[in-house]
Amino acid sequence: MRFTLPQPTFDANANAGGGDFGDLPEWDLSDLYPAPDAPEVKRDLDWVEAACRDFAADYEGKMAALDGAGMFECIQRNERISQVAGRLGSYAGLRYYQNTVDGERAKFYSDIQDKLTVFTAPLVFFSLEVNRIPDDALETMLTHEGLSRYRPIFERMRKMRPYQLSDELERYEHDMSTVGASAWNKLFDETVADLKFTVDGEEMGLEATTTLLTDADRSKREAAAREIARVLAQNSKLFARVHNTLAKMGLIEDEWRGMPSPQTGRHLSNDVEPEVVQALRDAVVAAYPKLSHRYYELKRGWLGLDKLQVWDRNAPLPMEETRTIGWNEAQTTVMEAYAGFDPKMAEIAKPFFTDGWIDAGVKPGKAPGAFAHPTVTDAHPYVMLNYLGKPRDVMTLAHELGHGVHQVLAAEQGELLSSTPLTLAETASVFGEMLTFQKLLKGAKSPAELKVMLAGKVEDMINTVVRQIAFYDFECKLHEARKGGELTVEAINEIWMSVQGESLGPAFEFMDGYETYWSYIPHFVHSPFYVYAYAFGDGLVNALYAAYEEQPDGFQQKYFDMLKAGGSKHHTALLKPFGLDATDPAFWDKGLSMISGFIDELEAME
Template sequence: MEQTTSQNWNLDTLYAGGSQSAELKNLIVEIKSVLEELSEGLKAYQEYGQAADNRSFLKLLNQFQYARSGWDELDDFVICLYSQDVQDSEAVVLLDESAVIKAKLDSVQIDLDEALANFPEDRWNEFMEHEEVKAYSFYLEERRNTVKDRLPVEMERLINVLSVNGIKAWEQHQQQLLAKMKVPIGSAGEEQEVSIGQAMNEAMYAEDRSLRQQAAEAIAETCADQAEDFATALNRISGFRLDVYEQRGWHNVLKEAVEQNRIQEESIRALVKSIDDNKDLYRAYFQRKVALTGLEQVSWFDLETPIFASEEKITYSAAKDIIIKQFQQFSEKLGQFAERAFEEGWIETENRSDKAGGGFCASMPLSNESRIFMTYRENYQDIVTLAHEFGHAYHNFILHDEPAFAQQKGTSVAESASTFLENLVLDAAIGHTTNEKEKLALLEVKIKDGLKYVVSVPNMYRFEQEFYARRKNGQLTVEEINNLIKEVESDFYGGIIEGSAPYKWMYISHFYSADKPFFNIPYTIGYLFSNGIYSLAKEATGDFQEKYDELLRNSGRMTVEQLAQNYLDADVTKTDFWDASQQALKEAIEEYLRLTEKYIE
């Protein structure tokens, strides 16, 4: 008898009792206590000035690292609680509690940064030579330099306090609006209300086009009814951010984003130019898809729907076997890690209505574990998503052995590990199939995933840039935001499709991130950077697995430019690297165009 694999995670092994967990509440009390002690300790340290010794400062750093790891674990755990059951009102309360603690953590971070900035140069150089400090010296140097571009510490602390009921409150409000949004789908008499994620799945993947169209229209109608609330949230988040930038004297709205992602703006410009240079081939793929539909008019949901969808249903147990096998072939360490995650209940994949949409990987640095969240619907796209989240979990696994400061990585690098494992799983499936239509189905998965990063995400990046430019002159109306999305999308899709999805700005939550501005483009950076790593892996022999682990381990100690130079011998400020990183996607599209030629003759 075949052993079934559980599709529900186990959160009780972390904090038993969920949102009622006494152990979780003890963690909250402990983090608050450490932050209070740390805050007083930093004040005392600053008062001593030159007389303060390095050993006492090292103690403060260790306390802060514990508090940082504690909050990371608390916040991700509470997100897990809320995502598994959006009706859990206690989880909502805990989310707010976490936001308050984060504000305190950020306030202490400001004090710590000031202490770093006030270090005399001779003592600083001596401190950097301390054996324990060397492991996270990159982070300390980075924070010390960051202070130079900020306001006086009292003003930065005030901004941080006000953000709890300002920008962060608006982010939470959008999350709650989206979680509560219900879309009516189905025929009259059999209509049911589903989450936006389930409605999107129906619009993109229902076999009957009339059902897809009904779902798309229902999404548009539901979004139209609630658009004013989302527009208010988006305007307030961007307005708060622009006000802060103005006070700091920042004229470049990308400044914070490039700092967070440890990448130069020059590298992003090279990336975007490289993508634009390949736009004609990407358009050719969509034009071929339109031709293959046989429809006179197509809309956005037609482009998402597979033409050669695999007829094979892949059980979750089979997905588990595929994941472990492909990971094992690359690295025994990676394969064993995947086995542990499945066996110990780290993964939530059940398809049910009371859970949130989307997918993520939660890091639990105090517990040295991760949790993966998604909805599995027995297709290859979901296996790829599972591999993607496993990439994050494996990256966490490597970093959990490092000091908390050395675990802090930019989103772009964080996405590299996830995309790498996507490629590992999908390319193996494409290479092993002998059935042409099955191969075309898998190629579509690979191409669709790639175009998300080189077409959809860059379009959202352009939308954000223009939105912020206009927002400086005042709030944008729903109609203006919709038109802006249409303008950006028509620049690429013009002449290919008739109807776009003008309300996508409402349900792409990355637009509403309080802590991470321009939170879309890092995914493109990570996707292409990972492709560069993957290309090297296919050609490499010997100890590449160890080098791969080393790259992940140093992701909290280097910029994107440094990682590329050290491990890929590449210059990411030039288009050559980004051109090469798109080569595998271009080859997949060219093969798809060649194989499908006969279907439109």
């Protein structure tokens, strides 16, 4: 049992830039703890240490002898430990991600992680012993009224039973965790946060440099792309070492556990069947020609180019007005879209803006990208952005706020059942984007504005679906290749380019240096095989939104019920009230048809 902050991940469409955006909010972390040296921090650390020690003394070696009431008390104590330890880990992690190059914050985060790892080590026995309880005995326990609602927890533990190690090895892996993958994660984060890029004589970080890839000035986009390539190439050996090490660690653990593939652990944690993910992947890859290939050919024509370069992928259209969107306008846009769906949704979102639940500005050392962290169920979520006034930044706000609303609603499930598997964790975020997009679309004042909005949405969907599945294929190929030995930078570059050409299509040619762009993407480091969750969420939301348009009456309540369920139900049960089934291979074609339908509209405007 480990209590660490889920690592932040780049939002699929996150961008950044520079400008004056108004008064940007910052986190108020005092709802977790007043300060890192506050007595409450020591109080809770002492409590966790004692609670874990007492838990082990009361239950280790005795799980099979418990009745339903005894197991209910046991899991409630376990849940309380998760809550207090999670509060400590969340606070330390959030402070760290505000400034990853600050030595004091990094030390505090590491120290908290180390202590929680040591304190919770006595709990490793819990899932191991539960999985040794005979099925009929566990079923008898689950007839207890209080315990029965925790059935999903036991079912997920049972799925891990074939891959369990001995008690001693599980304890060893737990104890080594802070100097294992998490240490490499931290090295990656600190390296990326400290990278410096110089474009037109101005030194800037990764966020500000990547936003130049959306600049209206093509020469500036090219300069940024080439500078990113130059800096990544200088650091490519370190990034290759990180990827080689983490992939090998994964292969070793998979071999010891007997997992059939490197992706198995992710599928188990997502509570999704491998064949469902494969059906999604195959449907998206088969659709490349009618999605990304077709759209980028349109964009090539709009830009008047013989070939698109990588710095043209997210370029604004020639008819697009360049403007900076202030924070107040972004807030109003998203809140009105949420309220238009249901006033309750805007009401849940309001405290994020008023109570210090959002950290929006770009600051030196701040982690890149955007995320929403649920913290613990007796507190509230926090949203991190790097807001810099781009239209896509508004959509990122809508996306992360959707996560936040989801996390608030799911909190009533309690600490052990509130966390939603990644495949469904993207549902509310992508739905929030869709609500915001549809609101903006209805307000279009001219055919040109409508065209720009549609094109922007198609690009976002391609980034969320096509690009993320290409990322997933890259990871699958990298982990497979790592089985054959150490991978050179050149070998990883080659794998990257193989999926990029396939996914982006013949409209593109690729500059020298683009082959190293895999190296700064944190998904691959922090959460291997995470990325298919974006495509899963987008396809799911497209189908959900179609159901909403077809039958709006009563949809809102069903939607809120789905979000409130958190991780207490399988995706088949959550989608059943909407008449949807993700296990049907044809399901994904329905979701992809919405993207191709938007491209049809764009072609009809030509």
